[in-house]
Amino acid sequence: MEELKFLEEQQVNPGLLREVEAFRDEYPVPESVKNRVTKPPVPFYGKEILEMAIAAILQGENVLLSGSKATGKNILAENLAWIFNRPSYNISFNVNTDSSSLIGTDTFVNNEVQLRKGPVYQCAENGGFGIFDEINMAKNDAVSVLHATLDYRRLIDVPGYDRIQLHPAARFIGTMNYGYAGTRELNEALVSRFLVIDMPALEHDTLMRILRSSFPDAKEEGLETFAGLFLDLQLKASNSEISTKPLDLRGMIAALKTVRCGLKPRTAVTMGITNKSFDVFEKEIVGDIVMTRIPEDWTSEQIF
Numbered sequence: 197m198e199e200l201k202f203l204e205e206q207q208v209n210p211g212l213l214r215e216v217e218a219f220r221d222e223y224p225v226p227e228s229v230k231n232r233v234t235k236p237p238v239p240f241y242g243k244e245i246l247e248m249a250i251a252a253i254l255q256g257e258n259v260l261l262s263g264s265k266a267t268g269k270n271i272l273a274e275n276l277a278w279i280f281n282r283p284s285y286n287i288s289f290n291v292n293t294d295s296s297s298l299i300g301t302d303t304f305v306n307n308e309v310q311l312r313k314g315p316v317y318q319c320a321e322n323g324g325f326g327i328f329d330e331i332n333m334a335k336n337d338a339v340s341v342l343h344a345t346l347d348y349r350r351l352i353d354v355p356g357y358d359r360i361q362l363h364p365a366a367r368f369i370g371t372m373n374y375g376y377a378g379t380r381e382l383n384e385a386l387v388s389r390f391l392v393i394d395m396p397a398l399e400h401d402t403l404m405r406i407l408r409s410s411f412p413d414a415k416e417e418g419l420e421t422f423a424g425l426f427l428d429l430q431l432k433a434s435n436s437e438i439s440t441k442p443l444d445l446r447g448m449i450a451a452l453k454t455v456r457c458g459l460k461p462r463t464a465v466t467m468g469i470t471n472k473s474f475d476v477f478e479k480e481i482v483g484d485i486v487m488t489r490i491p492e493d494w495t496s497e498q499i500f
Contacts, residue, residue, distance in 0.1 A: 200216065234274070320360055343385060452499070
């Protein structure tokens with residue numbers, strides 16, 4: 197099966213893969229939400245992490261992915277929905293997210309009050325995977341309505357409407373970064389409803405796999421240069437010499453895309469990495485790191 201080929205390449209436990217296929221067969225996707233089953237932009241690489249997440253989901257558990265920036269939390273969440281062939285519902289938490297944003301709110305249709313279903317309600321109905329992005333930014337009001345949804349009861353009590361039972365294929369995946377503005381400690385009751393996976397920092401081999409899959413037409417030496425640059429920034433960030441703002445894998449991939457269409461690598465990296473820092477001193481440090489890896493006179497031919 198094409199969706200599971202990248203798992204076989206990583207030698208993920210064949211027993212888990214058989215169970216995944218059985219899960220997919222047992223819970224077909226409703227025609228109305230097939231457009232929500234989307235292929236992620238890049239595969240997730242990391243055998244041990246994949247096995248932990250797949251095993252948890254197969255056993256009906258929800259998963260919380262914690263870790264620093266650029267560890268692939270969102271990519272893993274999207275890959276899990278794709279692996280299990282489930283419609284995905286992304287919920288980005290912020291300080292204004294409340295219970296009605298998740299469950300639904302009253303609206304006026306055809307001269308009558310109807311419930312406009314929120315993403316958690318739709319996920320419960322259709323057996324989707326709900327991805328709670330930055331769950332540690334959620335207010336208590338938003339989180340409290342999730343308790344019965346996430347534990348053994350697996351139900352949603354909609355005030356003024358019915359109590360609905362979650363579809364047996366529905367799962368929830370939370371992601372969280374520590375240290376972002378607006379984040380807070382998750383309360384114990386919420387954490388107890390997840391199995392927690394601590395995402396490790398990207399390593400050279402994993403990073404090269406991601407870059408190769410995104411840019412199969414690039415030269416190996418060029419990708420090695422960009423991977424080295426990212427790892428240099430990651431080391432500086434882990435040592436608190438710079439912030440995590442320039443540590444941006446999305447920005448690096450976007451920069452490589454502009455190099456592919458003819459932009460000079462140094463200029464592309466300035467847009468994708470260096471300028472993510474708005475502190476003048478930090479920008480100088482990042483600029484020096486870039487200068488040691490990418491010569492000023494390089495053109496796109498050095499990369500592609």
